[in-house]
Amino acid sequence: MLNPGPNFRRITCPQCRKGTIVLASTTARFQCSRLRQEADGFRSGHCGFATRDRAEIPVEPGERVTVVDFTPFAKLTTP
Numbered sequence: 078m079l080n081p082g083p084n085f086r087r088i089t090c091p092q093c094r095k096g097t098i099v100l101a102s103t104t105a106r107f108q109c110s111r112l113r114q115e116a117d118g119f120r121s122g123h124c125g126f127a128t129r130d131r132a133e134i135p136v137e138p139g140e141r142v143t144v145v146d147f148t149p150f151a152k153l154t155t156p
């Protein structure tokens with residue numbers, strides 16, 4: 078797995094708390110890795126979290142959302 082450094086962490090989904098936040102390449106949306114999807118009659122995932130606004134992704138104080146290699150991370154900006 079991509080590991081950009083100690084100040085970065087993957088963001089846990091605020092809605093289901095099981096998935097991680099990923100960036101959808103086709104829609105440029107931030108969404109849960111367990112996002113509810115339906116294609117060709119197959120269903121997968123159970124979560125409804127998706128947003129285009131990275132300000133809607135909750136991170137800890139002192140962190141901000143940043144994208145590395147199309148993967149969203151919470152980056153610690155204060156020591």
Ligand SMILES: [Zn+2]
Nearest residue numbers: 090093109124
């Ligand atoms: Zn989720």
